[in-house]
Amino acid sequence: MSETPLLEVENLRISFPTRTGVTQAVRGVSFTVGREKLGIVGESGSGKSMTGRAILRLVPPPGIVTADRLSFQGEDLLTLPEKRLRGIRGRRISMVMQDPKFSLNPVMTIGAQIAEAYRVHSSAGTAEAKRRALEMLEAVRIRNPERVYGLYPHEVSGGMGQRIMIAMMLIPNPDLLIADEPTSALDVTVQMQVLAIMDELCSRRGMGMIFVSHDLNLVASFCDRILIMYAGRVVETCRASELHAAKHPYTRGLLDSLPRLDDTRPELPVLARDPSWLEG
Protein backbone atom coordinates (compact mmCIF):
# COMPACT_ATOMS: atom_id res chain seq x y z
CA MET A 1 0.00 0.00 0.00
CA SER A 2 3.04 2.27 -0.20
CA GLU A 3 2.53 3.25 -3.86
CA THR A 4 -0.34 5.39 -5.13
CA PRO A 5 -3.68 3.65 -4.85
CA LEU A 6 -5.23 2.00 -7.89
CA LEU A 7 -8.66 3.36 -7.21
CA GLU A 8 -9.73 6.44 -5.32
CA VAL A 9 -13.35 7.00 -4.34
CA GLU A 10 -14.43 10.17 -2.58
CA ASN A 11 -17.96 10.99 -1.47
CA LEU A 12 -19.69 8.52 -3.78
CA ARG A 13 -23.47 8.93 -3.85
CA ILE A 14 -26.02 6.81 -5.69
CA SER A 15 -29.70 7.68 -5.73
CA PHE A 16 -32.78 6.28 -7.39
CA PRO A 17 -35.70 8.59 -8.08
CA THR A 18 -39.00 6.82 -7.42
CA ARG A 19 -42.64 7.89 -7.43
CA THR A 20 -42.52 8.45 -3.70
CA GLY A 21 -39.29 10.43 -3.62
CA VAL A 22 -35.58 9.84 -4.02
CA THR A 23 -34.05 6.70 -2.48
CA GLN A 24 -30.43 7.13 -1.55
CA ALA A 25 -28.71 3.77 -1.93
CA VAL A 26 -25.18 5.01 -1.24
CA ARG A 27 -24.63 8.19 0.76
CA GLY A 28 -21.13 9.57 0.68
CA VAL A 29 -18.72 6.64 0.61
CA SER A 30 -14.96 7.26 0.40
CA PHE A 31 -12.17 4.71 0.18
CA THR A 32 -9.03 3.82 -1.75
CA VAL A 33 -7.86 0.46 -3.06
CA GLY A 34 -4.23 -0.39 -3.61
CA ARG A 35 -2.71 -3.71 -4.58
CA GLU A 36 -4.53 -5.44 -1.75
CA LYS A 37 -7.70 -7.33 -0.95
CA LEU A 38 -10.36 -4.94 0.29
CA GLY A 39 -13.55 -6.44 1.73
CA ILE A 40 -16.87 -4.58 1.69
CA VAL A 41 -19.32 -6.14 4.14
CA GLY A 42 -22.93 -5.29 4.83
CA GLU A 43 -26.45 -6.67 4.94
CA SER A 44 -28.86 -6.55 2.00
CA GLY A 45 -29.68 -2.98 1.12
CA SER A 46 -26.52 -1.55 2.63
CA GLY A 47 -25.31 -0.36 -0.79
CA LYS A 48 -22.30 -2.65 -1.01
CA SER A 49 -23.10 -4.09 -4.44
CA MET A 50 -24.08 -0.70 -5.84
CA THR A 51 -20.72 0.68 -4.74
CA GLY A 52 -18.98 -2.07 -6.70
CA ARG A 53 -21.15 -1.48 -9.76
CA ALA A 54 -20.70 2.30 -9.71
CA ILE A 55 -16.96 1.88 -10.22
CA LEU A 56 -17.62 0.35 -13.65
CA ARG A 57 -20.58 2.67 -14.36
CA LEU A 58 -22.91 -0.31 -14.24
CA VAL A 59 -25.58 1.24 -12.03
CA PRO A 60 -28.83 0.61 -13.93
CA PRO A 61 -31.00 3.58 -14.92
CA PRO A 62 -32.67 5.59 -13.46
CA GLY A 63 -29.88 5.49 -10.87
CA ILE A 64 -27.86 8.68 -10.51
CA VAL A 65 -24.18 8.42 -9.52
CA THR A 66 -22.21 11.39 -8.27
CA ALA A 67 -18.83 11.61 -6.57
CA ASP A 68 -16.23 14.23 -5.74
CA ARG A 69 -13.67 11.84 -7.11
CA LEU A 70 -13.87 8.42 -8.75
CA SER A 71 -10.56 7.77 -10.41
CA PHE A 72 -8.71 4.70 -11.54
CA GLN A 73 -4.96 5.15 -12.02
CA GLY A 74 -5.53 8.86 -12.56
CA GLU A 75 -8.44 8.53 -15.02
CA ASP A 76 -11.80 9.95 -14.02
CA LEU A 77 -14.30 7.10 -14.38
CA LEU A 78 -17.33 9.39 -14.11
CA THR A 79 -16.62 11.62 -17.10
CA LEU A 80 -14.66 9.25 -19.31
CA PRO A 81 -16.41 8.80 -22.68
CA GLU A 82 -18.13 5.43 -23.02
CA LYS A 83 -15.68 4.39 -25.76
CA ARG A 84 -12.62 4.99 -23.57
CA LEU A 85 -14.36 3.38 -20.60
CA ARG A 86 -14.63 0.14 -22.56
CA GLY A 87 -10.84 0.09 -22.58
CA ILE A 88 -10.97 -0.10 -18.79
CA ARG A 89 -14.11 -2.10 -18.13
CA GLY A 90 -13.27 -5.77 -18.56
CA ARG A 91 -9.69 -4.97 -19.57
CA ARG A 92 -8.14 -3.24 -16.54
CA ILE A 93 -11.00 -3.61 -14.07
CA SER A 94 -13.09 -6.72 -14.28
CA MET A 95 -16.00 -7.99 -12.24
CA VAL A 96 -17.16 -11.41 -11.08
CA MET A 97 -20.87 -11.60 -10.27
CA GLN A 98 -22.63 -13.80 -7.77
CA ASP A 99 -24.26 -16.48 -9.85
CA PRO A 100 -22.52 -18.24 -12.75
CA LYS A 101 -25.91 -19.44 -13.98
CA PHE A 102 -26.92 -15.95 -15.00
CA SER A 103 -23.53 -14.58 -16.04
CA LEU A 104 -22.48 -17.15 -18.64
CA ASN A 105 -23.95 -17.22 -22.13
CA PRO A 106 -26.01 -20.43 -22.24
CA VAL A 107 -25.74 -20.95 -26.02
CA MET A 108 -21.98 -20.52 -26.35
CA THR A 109 -19.35 -23.05 -25.35
CA ILE A 110 -17.22 -22.20 -22.35
CA GLY A 111 -14.04 -22.11 -24.38
CA ALA A 112 -15.51 -19.76 -26.96
CA GLN A 113 -16.64 -17.37 -24.22
CA ILE A 114 -13.25 -17.25 -22.54
CA ALA A 115 -11.41 -16.88 -25.84
CA GLU A 116 -13.77 -14.09 -26.82
CA ALA A 117 -13.01 -12.25 -23.60
CA TYR A 118 -9.34 -12.40 -24.52
CA ARG A 119 -9.72 -11.41 -28.17
CA VAL A 120 -11.93 -8.41 -27.43
CA HIS A 121 -9.20 -6.94 -25.27
CA SER A 122 -6.15 -7.85 -27.33
CA SER A 123 -5.16 -8.28 -30.96
CA ALA A 124 -4.57 -12.01 -30.58
CA GLY A 125 -5.71 -14.46 -33.26
CA THR A 126 -8.00 -17.45 -32.76
CA ALA A 127 -5.27 -19.99 -32.13
CA GLU A 128 -3.48 -17.77 -29.63
CA ALA A 129 -6.78 -17.04 -27.83
CA LYS A 130 -7.56 -20.75 -27.57
CA ARG A 131 -4.13 -21.48 -26.17
CA ARG A 132 -4.50 -18.72 -23.55
CA ALA A 133 -8.05 -19.84 -22.67
CA LEU A 134 -6.81 -23.37 -22.02
CA GLU A 135 -3.97 -22.05 -19.87
CA MET A 136 -6.44 -19.96 -17.89
CA LEU A 137 -8.76 -22.93 -17.33
CA GLU A 138 -5.79 -24.81 -15.97
CA ALA A 139 -4.86 -21.86 -13.73
CA VAL A 140 -8.29 -22.06 -12.06
CA ARG A 141 -7.68 -25.78 -11.52
CA ILE A 142 -10.06 -27.29 -13.99
CA ARG A 143 -8.80 -30.80 -14.37
CA ASN A 144 -9.52 -31.50 -18.00
CA PRO A 145 -9.33 -28.11 -19.79
CA GLU A 146 -9.59 -29.58 -23.30
CA ARG A 147 -12.88 -31.28 -22.45
CA VAL A 148 -14.36 -28.36 -20.51
CA TYR A 149 -13.42 -25.98 -23.37
CA GLY A 150 -16.09 -27.59 -25.55
CA LEU A 151 -18.84 -27.86 -22.91
CA TYR A 152 -21.85 -25.60 -22.54
CA PRO A 153 -22.54 -23.81 -19.24
CA HIS A 154 -25.44 -26.12 -18.30
CA GLU A 155 -23.08 -29.11 -18.42
CA VAL A 156 -20.88 -27.91 -15.55
CA SER A 157 -21.50 -27.63 -11.80
CA GLY A 158 -21.94 -24.37 -9.90
CA GLY A 159 -18.42 -24.44 -8.51
CA MET A 160 -16.93 -25.08 -11.92
CA GLY A 161 -19.11 -22.35 -13.44
CA GLN A 162 -17.77 -19.86 -10.94
CA ARG A 163 -14.18 -20.89 -11.66
CA ILE A 164 -14.91 -20.41 -15.37
CA MET A 165 -16.23 -16.92 -14.63
CA ILE A 166 -13.06 -16.14 -12.75
CA ALA A 167 -10.94 -17.47 -15.62
CA MET A 168 -12.85 -15.27 -18.05
CA MET A 169 -12.45 -12.20 -15.87
CA LEU A 170 -8.75 -12.75 -15.31
CA ILE A 171 -7.70 -13.56 -18.87
CA PRO A 172 -7.24 -9.89 -19.91
CA ASN A 173 -4.91 -9.60 -16.89
CA PRO A 174 -6.74 -6.79 -15.06
CA ASP A 175 -5.23 -4.53 -12.40
CA LEU A 176 -8.35 -4.58 -10.29
CA LEU A 177 -10.94 -7.31 -9.79
CA ILE A 178 -14.34 -6.52 -8.31
CA ALA A 179 -15.88 -9.70 -6.93
CA ASP A 180 -19.52 -9.35 -5.86
CA GLU A 181 -20.36 -12.30 -3.61
CA PRO A 182 -18.32 -14.57 -5.88
CA THR A 183 -18.66 -17.63 -3.69
CA SER A 184 -21.94 -17.34 -1.80
CA ALA A 185 -23.76 -19.74 -4.16
CA LEU A 186 -21.09 -22.39 -3.57
CA ASP A 187 -20.56 -25.13 -1.01
CA VAL A 188 -18.10 -24.31 1.75
CA THR A 189 -15.31 -26.57 0.53
CA VAL A 190 -15.65 -25.39 -3.09
CA GLN A 191 -15.83 -21.82 -1.79
CA MET A 192 -12.47 -22.28 -0.08
CA GLN A 193 -10.89 -23.68 -3.23
CA VAL A 194 -12.21 -20.83 -5.38
CA LEU A 195 -10.93 -18.30 -2.85
CA ALA A 196 -7.53 -19.97 -2.83
CA ILE A 197 -7.34 -19.55 -6.61
CA MET A 198 -8.22 -15.85 -6.41
CA ASP A 199 -5.80 -15.37 -3.52
CA GLU A 200 -2.96 -16.93 -5.45
CA LEU A 201 -3.68 -14.93 -8.60
CA CYS A 202 -3.87 -11.76 -6.53
CA SER A 203 -0.50 -12.25 -4.91
CA ARG A 204 1.20 -13.55 -8.06
CA ARG A 205 0.03 -10.79 -10.40
CA GLY A 206 -0.09 -8.04 -7.81
CA MET A 207 -3.71 -7.42 -8.61
CA GLY A 208 -5.99 -5.32 -6.42
CA MET A 209 -9.31 -6.76 -5.39
CA ILE A 210 -12.61 -5.55 -3.99
CA PHE A 211 -14.47 -8.42 -2.34
CA VAL A 212 -18.13 -7.66 -1.69
CA SER A 213 -19.77 -10.06 0.74
CA HIS A 214 -22.26 -10.43 3.56
CA ASP A 215 -20.15 -13.07 5.30
CA LEU A 216 -18.17 -11.38 8.09
CA ASN A 217 -16.04 -14.34 9.07
CA LEU A 218 -15.13 -15.18 5.51
CA VAL A 219 -14.08 -11.62 4.72
CA ALA A 220 -12.11 -11.36 7.97
CA SER A 221 -10.13 -14.47 7.11
CA PHE A 222 -9.64 -13.68 3.40
CA CYS A 223 -9.12 -9.92 3.00
CA ASP A 224 -6.48 -7.44 4.18
CA ARG A 225 -8.79 -4.57 5.02
CA ILE A 226 -12.55 -4.31 5.59
CA LEU A 227 -15.17 -1.62 5.12
CA ILE A 228 -18.41 -2.20 6.99
CA MET A 229 -21.43 -0.59 5.35
CA TYR A 230 -24.78 0.22 6.88
CA ALA A 231 -27.62 2.02 5.08
CA GLY A 232 -25.42 3.39 2.32
CA ARG A 233 -22.56 4.58 4.53
CA VAL A 234 -19.27 3.18 5.70
CA VAL A 235 -19.65 2.91 9.47
CA GLU A 236 -16.29 1.38 10.18
CA THR A 237 -12.99 0.56 8.49
CA CYS A 238 -10.50 -1.82 10.02
CA ARG A 239 -7.73 -4.26 9.26
CA ALA A 240 -9.24 -7.71 8.67
CA SER A 241 -7.16 -9.21 11.44
CA GLU A 242 -8.66 -6.72 13.90
CA LEU A 243 -12.32 -7.27 13.05
CA HIS A 244 -12.94 -9.02 16.36
CA ALA A 245 -11.89 -5.77 18.07
CA ALA A 246 -14.34 -3.67 16.02
CA LYS A 247 -15.80 -0.73 17.89
CA HIS A 248 -18.95 0.32 16.07
CA PRO A 249 -22.07 -1.10 17.77
CA TYR A 250 -23.42 -2.26 14.40
CA THR A 251 -20.32 -4.30 13.64
CA ARG A 252 -20.31 -5.67 17.17
CA GLY A 253 -24.00 -6.53 16.91
CA LEU A 254 -23.48 -8.37 13.63
CA LEU A 255 -20.57 -10.35 15.03
CA ASP A 256 -22.53 -11.30 18.14
CA SER A 257 -25.61 -12.39 16.22
CA LEU A 258 -23.66 -14.99 14.24
CA PRO A 259 -24.17 -18.53 15.53
CA ARG A 260 -20.87 -20.20 16.37
CA LEU A 261 -19.77 -23.79 16.27
CA ASP A 262 -18.96 -23.77 19.98
CA ASP A 263 -22.17 -21.94 20.82
CA THR A 264 -23.74 -22.65 24.18
CA ARG A 265 -25.63 -19.37 24.45
CA PRO A 266 -29.29 -20.15 25.14
CA GLU A 267 -30.32 -17.28 22.88
CA LEU A 268 -28.55 -15.34 20.15
CA PRO A 269 -28.30 -11.61 20.82
CA VAL A 270 -30.56 -9.71 18.44
CA LEU A 271 -29.31 -6.58 16.76
CA ALA A 272 -31.06 -3.48 18.13
CA ARG A 273 -30.76 -0.87 15.41
CA ASP A 274 -29.98 2.64 16.57
CA PRO A 275 -31.36 5.43 14.31
CA SER A 276 -28.18 7.42 14.98
CA TRP A 277 -26.20 4.84 12.93
CA LEU A 278 -27.88 6.26 9.82
CA GLU A 279 -25.93 9.45 10.31
CA GLY A 280 -22.91 8.08 12.14
Add this chain to the structure above:
Amino acid sequence: MIDVKDLRVTFGHGADAVAAVQGVSFAVREGESFGLVGESGSGKSTVLRAVVGLNHDWTGSIAVAGAAQSRRREKGFFKSCQMVFQDPYGSLHPRHTIDRILAEPIAIHGLRDADARIDRVLRDVGLGPQFRFRYPHQLSGGQRQRVAIARALVLEPRVLLLDEPTSALDVSVQAEILNLLKRLRAEHALTYVLVSHNLAVVATMCDRLAVMNRGRIVEEMDVDSLRRGEAREDYTRQLLRASQGYDRAAADSFKDFA
Protein backbone atom coordinates in the same frame (compact mmCIF):
# COMPACT_ATOMS: atom_id res chain seq x y z
CA MET B 1 -41.09 -39.85 16.64
CA ILE B 2 -39.55 -40.24 13.21
CA ASP B 3 -38.04 -43.50 12.11
CA VAL B 4 -36.47 -43.76 8.68
CA LYS B 5 -34.98 -47.06 7.55
CA ASP B 6 -33.02 -47.74 4.39
CA LEU B 7 -34.56 -44.84 2.49
CA ARG B 8 -33.69 -44.76 -1.20
CA VAL B 9 -34.78 -42.13 -3.72
CA THR B 10 -33.92 -42.32 -7.41
CA PHE B 11 -34.73 -39.70 -10.04
CA GLY B 12 -34.94 -40.56 -13.71
CA HIS B 13 -34.85 -43.91 -15.47
CA GLY B 14 -32.35 -46.22 -17.10
CA ALA B 15 -29.05 -44.62 -18.02
CA ASP B 16 -30.15 -41.21 -16.71
CA ALA B 17 -31.09 -42.50 -13.25
CA VAL B 18 -29.60 -40.53 -10.38
CA ALA B 19 -29.59 -42.20 -6.99
CA ALA B 20 -30.08 -39.11 -4.82
CA VAL B 21 -30.53 -41.00 -1.55
CA GLN B 22 -28.87 -44.39 -1.17
CA GLY B 23 -29.99 -46.20 1.96
CA VAL B 24 -30.39 -43.60 4.69
CA SER B 25 -31.54 -44.62 8.18
CA PHE B 26 -32.03 -42.43 11.22
CA ALA B 27 -34.39 -42.03 14.14
CA VAL B 28 -35.53 -38.88 15.92
CA ARG B 29 -36.96 -39.08 19.44
CA GLU B 30 -39.97 -37.08 20.57
CA GLY B 31 -38.99 -33.53 21.49
CA GLU B 32 -35.57 -33.87 19.96
CA SER B 33 -34.01 -31.48 17.46
CA PHE B 34 -32.14 -33.37 14.77
CA GLY B 35 -29.87 -31.79 12.16
CA LEU B 36 -29.14 -33.03 8.64
CA VAL B 37 -25.95 -31.46 7.32
CA GLY B 38 -24.32 -31.75 3.93
CA GLU B 39 -23.24 -29.95 0.79
CA SER B 40 -25.46 -29.40 -2.22
CA GLY B 41 -26.39 -32.64 -3.90
CA SER B 42 -25.84 -34.68 -0.74
CA GLY B 43 -29.54 -35.60 -0.63
CA LYS B 44 -30.42 -33.89 2.64
CA SER B 45 -33.40 -31.96 1.27
CA THR B 46 -34.56 -35.02 -0.67
CA VAL B 47 -34.72 -36.98 2.59
CA LEU B 48 -36.86 -34.26 4.14
CA ARG B 49 -39.16 -34.09 1.13
CA ALA B 50 -39.63 -37.86 1.21
CA VAL B 51 -40.52 -37.74 4.92
CA VAL B 52 -43.14 -35.02 4.40
CA GLY B 53 -44.57 -36.77 1.31
CA LEU B 54 -43.42 -34.40 -1.44
CA ASN B 55 -41.38 -37.14 -3.13
CA HIS B 56 -43.52 -40.13 -3.99
CA ASP B 57 -40.88 -42.36 -5.53
CA TRP B 58 -39.00 -43.80 -2.60
CA THR B 59 -38.34 -47.22 -1.12
CA GLY B 60 -37.55 -48.23 2.42
CA SER B 61 -39.68 -47.35 5.41
CA ILE B 62 -40.73 -44.06 6.96
CA ALA B 63 -42.65 -43.92 10.23
CA VAL B 64 -43.85 -40.65 11.74
CA ALA B 65 -45.44 -40.53 15.21
CA GLY B 66 -45.54 -44.31 15.31
CA ALA B 67 -47.49 -44.68 12.06
CA ALA B 68 -45.81 -46.26 9.04
CA GLN B 69 -46.23 -44.05 5.98
CA SER B 70 -47.13 -45.11 2.48
CA ARG B 71 -46.17 -43.20 -0.64
CA ARG B 72 -49.23 -40.98 -0.50
CA ARG B 73 -50.09 -39.25 2.72
CA GLU B 74 -53.45 -39.10 4.44
CA LYS B 75 -54.85 -35.68 5.19
CA GLY B 76 -54.45 -36.36 8.90
CA PHE B 77 -50.69 -36.78 8.51
CA PHE B 78 -50.25 -33.07 7.88
CA LYS B 79 -51.90 -32.24 11.19
CA SER B 80 -48.94 -33.77 12.94
CA CYS B 81 -46.12 -32.96 10.52
CA GLN B 82 -45.48 -29.65 8.76
CA MET B 83 -42.65 -28.12 6.79
CA VAL B 84 -40.99 -24.69 6.52
CA PHE B 85 -39.16 -23.95 3.26
CA GLN B 86 -35.95 -22.13 2.48
CA ASP B 87 -37.15 -19.21 0.42
CA PRO B 88 -39.68 -16.95 2.15
CA TYR B 89 -40.04 -15.00 -1.10
CA GLY B 90 -41.17 -18.08 -3.04
CA SER B 91 -43.17 -20.06 -0.50
CA LEU B 92 -46.03 -17.60 0.14
CA HIS B 93 -48.79 -16.94 -2.39
CA PRO B 94 -48.14 -13.39 -3.62
CA ARG B 95 -51.82 -12.54 -4.13
CA HIS B 96 -53.20 -13.96 -0.88
CA THR B 97 -53.29 -11.95 2.31
CA ILE B 98 -51.57 -13.35 5.40
CA ASP B 99 -55.06 -14.05 6.77
CA ARG B 100 -55.98 -16.18 3.75
CA ILE B 101 -52.60 -17.97 3.77
CA LEU B 102 -53.14 -18.98 7.40
CA ALA B 103 -56.86 -19.75 6.98
CA GLU B 104 -56.28 -22.30 4.22
CA PRO B 105 -54.86 -25.17 6.30
CA ILE B 106 -57.61 -24.57 8.89
CA ALA B 107 -60.30 -24.83 6.20
CA ILE B 108 -58.72 -27.95 4.63
CA HIS B 109 -58.79 -29.74 7.95
CA GLY B 110 -62.27 -28.46 8.82
CA LEU B 111 -61.24 -26.96 12.13
CA ARG B 112 -63.35 -24.42 13.91
CA ASP B 113 -62.52 -21.05 15.48
CA ALA B 114 -60.25 -20.04 12.59
CA ASP B 115 -60.28 -16.46 13.76
CA ALA B 116 -58.91 -17.21 17.22
CA ARG B 117 -56.33 -19.65 15.83
CA ILE B 118 -54.91 -17.15 13.34
CA ASP B 119 -54.78 -14.48 15.97
CA ARG B 120 -52.99 -16.76 18.41
CA VAL B 121 -50.46 -18.11 15.92
CA LEU B 122 -49.56 -14.63 14.68
CA ARG B 123 -48.83 -13.54 18.23
CA ASP B 124 -46.86 -16.75 18.73
CA VAL B 125 -44.44 -15.94 15.93
CA GLY B 126 -44.06 -12.37 17.13
CA LEU B 127 -45.99 -10.61 14.39
CA GLY B 128 -49.20 -9.42 16.06
CA PRO B 129 -52.67 -8.86 14.56
CA GLN B 130 -51.72 -5.76 12.57
CA PHE B 131 -50.00 -7.98 10.00
CA ARG B 132 -53.07 -10.09 9.38
CA PHE B 133 -54.49 -8.33 6.34
CA ARG B 134 -51.26 -7.48 4.59
CA TYR B 135 -49.83 -9.12 1.47
CA PRO B 136 -46.44 -10.89 1.43
CA HIS B 137 -44.83 -8.12 -0.66
CA GLN B 138 -45.52 -5.69 2.17
CA LEU B 139 -43.34 -7.72 4.55
CA SER B 140 -39.59 -8.07 4.91
CA GLY B 141 -37.81 -11.40 4.41
CA GLY B 142 -37.72 -12.11 8.15
CA GLN B 143 -41.41 -11.27 8.58
CA ARG B 144 -42.29 -13.56 5.67
CA GLN B 145 -40.36 -16.41 7.22
CA ARG B 146 -42.35 -15.79 10.42
CA VAL B 147 -45.56 -16.12 8.37
CA ALA B 148 -44.27 -19.39 6.88
CA ILE B 149 -43.58 -20.67 10.40
CA ALA B 150 -47.04 -19.51 11.51
CA ARG B 151 -48.63 -21.40 8.60
CA ALA B 152 -46.79 -24.55 9.66
CA LEU B 153 -47.85 -24.09 13.30
CA VAL B 154 -51.47 -23.18 12.78
CA LEU B 155 -52.50 -26.87 12.77
CA GLU B 156 -50.57 -27.43 16.01
CA PRO B 157 -48.30 -30.16 14.62
CA ARG B 158 -45.89 -32.20 16.72
CA VAL B 159 -43.13 -32.36 14.12
CA LEU B 160 -41.68 -29.43 12.19
CA LEU B 161 -39.38 -30.09 9.23
CA LEU B 162 -37.17 -27.10 8.49
CA ASP B 163 -35.37 -26.90 5.14
CA GLU B 164 -32.62 -24.24 5.39
CA PRO B 165 -35.03 -21.87 7.19
CA THR B 166 -32.55 -18.98 7.50
CA SER B 167 -30.13 -19.27 4.60
CA ALA B 168 -31.96 -16.63 2.54
CA LEU B 169 -31.88 -14.12 5.42
CA ASP B 170 -29.36 -11.57 6.69
CA VAL B 171 -27.39 -12.61 9.76
CA SER B 172 -29.16 -10.23 12.14
CA VAL B 173 -32.55 -11.55 10.96
CA GLN B 174 -31.22 -15.12 11.08
CA ALA B 175 -30.55 -14.65 14.80
CA GLU B 176 -34.18 -13.54 15.35
CA ILE B 177 -35.64 -16.50 13.46
CA LEU B 178 -33.36 -19.02 15.20
CA ASN B 179 -34.37 -17.59 18.59
CA LEU B 180 -38.04 -17.80 17.59
CA LEU B 181 -37.66 -21.45 16.51
CA LYS B 182 -35.94 -22.29 19.79
CA ARG B 183 -38.65 -20.63 21.85
CA LEU B 184 -41.47 -22.31 19.90
CA ARG B 185 -39.88 -25.72 20.35
CA ALA B 186 -39.67 -25.21 24.10
CA GLU B 187 -43.24 -23.87 24.38
CA HIS B 188 -44.97 -26.43 22.19
CA ALA B 189 -42.71 -29.44 22.84
CA LEU B 190 -42.04 -29.77 19.12
CA THR B 191 -39.76 -32.23 17.36
CA TYR B 192 -37.51 -30.61 14.74
CA VAL B 193 -35.62 -31.97 11.77
CA LEU B 194 -33.41 -29.14 10.50
CA VAL B 195 -31.65 -29.35 7.15
CA SER B 196 -28.75 -26.95 6.77
CA HIS B 197 -25.36 -26.54 5.15
CA ASN B 198 -24.31 -24.25 7.99
CA LEU B 199 -22.68 -26.21 10.81
CA ALA B 200 -22.86 -23.27 13.21
CA VAL B 201 -26.65 -23.02 12.79
CA VAL B 202 -26.98 -26.74 13.50
CA ALA B 203 -24.69 -26.38 16.52
CA THR B 204 -27.01 -23.77 18.08
CA MET B 205 -30.29 -25.44 17.14
CA CYS B 206 -29.88 -29.19 17.39
CA ASP B 207 -29.18 -31.95 19.92
CA ARG B 208 -27.90 -34.46 17.42
CA LEU B 209 -26.98 -34.44 13.75
CA ALA B 210 -26.16 -36.60 10.78
CA VAL B 211 -23.63 -35.59 8.14
CA MET B 212 -24.57 -36.58 4.59
CA ASN B 213 -22.45 -36.92 1.48
CA ARG B 214 -23.54 -38.24 -1.93
CA GLY B 215 -26.81 -39.71 -0.73
CA ARG B 216 -25.44 -41.50 2.33
CA ILE B 217 -25.09 -40.69 6.00
CA VAL B 218 -21.37 -40.44 6.64
CA GLU B 219 -21.51 -39.90 10.37
CA GLU B 220 -23.97 -39.36 13.20
CA MET B 221 -22.83 -37.33 16.16
CA ASP B 222 -24.20 -35.36 19.09
CA VAL B 223 -23.85 -31.63 19.17
CA ASP B 224 -21.28 -31.66 21.99
CA SER B 225 -18.78 -33.54 19.88
CA LEU B 226 -19.52 -31.14 17.04
CA ARG B 227 -18.73 -28.20 19.31
CA ARG B 228 -15.51 -29.82 20.39
CA GLY B 229 -14.71 -30.59 16.76
CA GLU B 230 -14.51 -34.31 17.45
CA ALA B 231 -15.42 -35.88 14.13
CA ARG B 232 -14.62 -39.50 13.31
CA GLU B 233 -14.77 -39.25 9.54
CA ASP B 234 -12.37 -37.35 7.29
CA TYR B 235 -15.28 -35.91 5.35
CA THR B 236 -16.78 -34.32 8.47
CA ARG B 237 -13.40 -32.97 9.51
CA GLN B 238 -12.97 -31.33 6.12
CA LEU B 239 -16.45 -29.81 6.38
CA LEU B 240 -15.63 -28.47 9.84
CA ARG B 241 -12.38 -27.01 8.57
CA ALA B 242 -14.09 -25.32 5.62
CA SER B 243 -16.70 -23.65 7.81
CA GLN B 244 -14.13 -21.96 10.00
CA GLY B 245 -13.19 -19.24 7.50
CA TYR B 246 -10.64 -19.00 4.72
CA ASP B 247 -7.35 -20.81 5.19
CA ARG B 248 -4.99 -21.20 2.27
CA ALA B 249 -3.28 -24.33 3.56
CA ALA B 250 -6.59 -26.04 4.32
CA ALA B 251 -7.99 -25.25 0.87
CA ASP B 252 -5.03 -26.96 -0.78
CA SER B 253 -5.49 -30.10 1.29
CA PHE B 254 -9.14 -30.62 0.34
CA LYS B 255 -10.08 -33.68 -1.61
CA ASP B 256 -13.21 -35.19 -3.13
CA PHE B 257 -15.01 -37.85 -1.16
CA ALA B 258 -16.77 -40.39 -3.30
